[in-house]
Amino acid sequence: MKTITTDVVIVGGGAAGCYAALNLNRSGIRTLIVCKGLVGKSGASLFAGNLVISGRLLGNTAENASNTAEFLIKYHNQFLIDQNWARRCGQWIESTYYPELEEAGLYFRRDDAGEVVTSPGKIRSVAANTQGNSGVPFMDLRRKQVIRVGIPRLEETVVTALLRKSDGAVGGVFCLNIITGETVVVAARAVILATGYSDRLHKRSTGTREMSADGIAMAWRVGATLVNMEMQWWHTNDIADPPSWQRMQVYPNPMLGSEKSARMVNSAGEEFFNQQQDDPLAFGPYTVQLKALAKQVRAGKARYDGGYFAGFDHCDAAEVDAYTTYGKTYRQLGLRFPEQLVETAVTSHYRQGGIDVDTETMRSSVPGLYVAGGLGGHSNGLIALATYDGKVVADGVQRDLPALGAGALVEQDVEIESRRLDGLRNSSGDGPTPLKMKERVRALMWDKVGVEKSDAGMRSALDEIEQIRLDLLPGMRIANRGTSANYEWLDAIDVVNMIDACELIIHSSLERKESRGPFFRQDFPLTDNTNWLVANVLKKSGNGMKFEQRKYDLPIFRPDFATKDNLEVAW
């Protein structure tokens, strides 16, 4: 089997992975990117609608800066964030992120007079060219930067396992090129996982085809500690019916160049959420919206999978079209824009938790294994935050590299993984196809581990997961035994990761005995800052799992109550 040797291998070609690669490469460290899709053209970074202005840039005031910090810590992370990291990150975004991007050529949207166009309100945002589409030119720029400096890429190549050296440290990855069917081992002194946070584990989800929680599952298998895996964000305004349009969003955030934004209306035609009035910070409204929706659901005026509506019927089309792409879906569907509303529903979006890291270096608990971006459990992602992680991990790895030897990988592990993949490709049972298995997992997560969770529902979900793992998985059936562009094979690899990740998410959800932000437990409706303002740490212990709690430092913001009904908490 082909082996490639490099200093650092990065798994993932989004905002975090690319920026880590560019920084390491600049320091003369040999770096290689392995990407399941195409660097800059797959994953969640592409979906960045706009770019949030952090501090005093563009004439923002000290109050704006403080608002942004408050948004990040309260509304975006419900206090489950390293506030010291948040402070460093905010400073870096201001001093480095915006100038670096613009110097490289990113076009921050201007008006004809040359002013940068922003959204109004307490927190400002800007767009790369067009709001709703900022991720496209942003990631296109990163892709070209990576190509320009000649960083090698293995694209449409899935990493199926992290490989260890004899001392137990992670020192490589096992890869499968989906297009050619070739397997490759990449040996490196450090591995950076940057596979993102938006996995498609629920029936309704913003996650895309290739996002199947690979990073979580692989890291867990080599013993990495996880944190806050239960903290799942939800979009409330995605097209309800048909479900195939679920990734089309009626974006609720403030619009560039306008005082208005999308509003939400229940089945009785009553408006129940309007950004400008109902959200204290007029930004980061997902959790605030979700709470507003939950009240409608309880009143019988909406369902999580539809029965309510969203749109721009209070705006002029020209106002929406001036700087955003929001009209495109309505027009494509033949709806009258902006006067017609569209039925919307909830989809699972970011996973706030992830792999536990030291936020100074992005080290995981396993030697040789580093994490960047949304996959980390230290903060909820945003494209600027993920990019900052790319910088921090590059600094951390560079510092550690002298101590990370290039020792040989355990050959037996390579053989085992190779045989496992062959086994999956030759799955010849009389059970479901890998795609049907994926559907089954997503359906159970939606039905039993959806927006509102309960002990009984989640225990039943665990039983079902166990049944899928033991009864269905061995009987999986693949039609195509070929190796070239065999997506059934890829789906089979994904299913195994999805099952493992779902199990970890359910156990973590059972462990947190409160409700907080987007995490709703019917059996524990209170937000409990006395007992649960803690990181819910999940450690591997033998073949089982062990939970620990870790307190957060609260140097900047702290909650002002002990316990309170989560639906009555503003954030």
Added chain:
Amino acid sequence: MTLASAPAQAGIDARRLGQIEMGDTLAARNSRLAVGDNIVVRIRRSEGSATYQDFQVPYQKWMRVLDVLNWIAENKAADLAYRWFCGSKMCGTCAVRMNGREVLACWEAAEPKMTIEPLRNLPVIRDLIVDRTAYENKVAQLEPWLERREPYPPFPEPLNHKQMKDASKALDCISCMCCYSACPVIGLGNLTDFAGPAPLVQLGQTALDPRNDPDKVKRSLQLTGIFNCVSCYKCEEVCPAGIPIVSRIIEPLKAKAAQLVPGMAKHSFALRDIVAARGRVDPGALVLRVQGLRALANMSRLIRLLVRGKINPLKTLFKIKTAATEAAGRILRAGVGK
């Protein structure tokens, strides 16, 4: 920062002319099918005995080409190979040809009868998956990035949207290859050195950006073979991102090339000068001006042109003018000076 007033969206979109009359809008296409109707789908496969395989797919509300492919993969042909990631018109990887025209599978409405084939002008790997390498290499060769002549000032640098009007259109490109597949000049293969519409749009993102060093733009343009573009507008017609590829990207790039690398535009300059001087197109003069005496080497072709009356050596020799000469000269010399 300002809350700028919205610019008026006016004017006719030439690419959409006739669509409403022909019932060729998405809404119209969607309304041709009712939920539960059978869609007859024929897909080009690269393995097995039949080149095309037929499927019947039950129509679901707002069904897209991608939904049809997903339904087939889930229910009828698990081994169907097609590429897609985002499913929402951002990654640009799911483009195919549907009933002979390039579409983004995740964006285009399903039709009652569909033949789905891979894109043209790129090698097929399997079923609907094409090898993007040739395109990627062309883009990289053009070095479509910014090189600044002046040091970067603090953020935000002086720049306005008027200066970025064309480049900003190019920034909507999701490199889906629809235009690359539709381009007849690319279809000629190695007969020309034309880079193709998609690589030119990628180049336009920075080449039409006023911040870029003209020397850098010049180097890139020299590699494009851009004057092979025949302005047939096929690329504009299929672009799912609605980029006016010819009018806002290729034409401005041609103008830049004519200014920065005049030798590339020899044919265009010769044509303009002839029309300005004579008030007509004179193919004989054009060939002589562009190819020089080399043109005489291909005698059989010359005779053919002569017999058909396409060229008239006497008129060429004596530079016979037409009644339109004065007007043509006035318009062309004033309008295109460089």
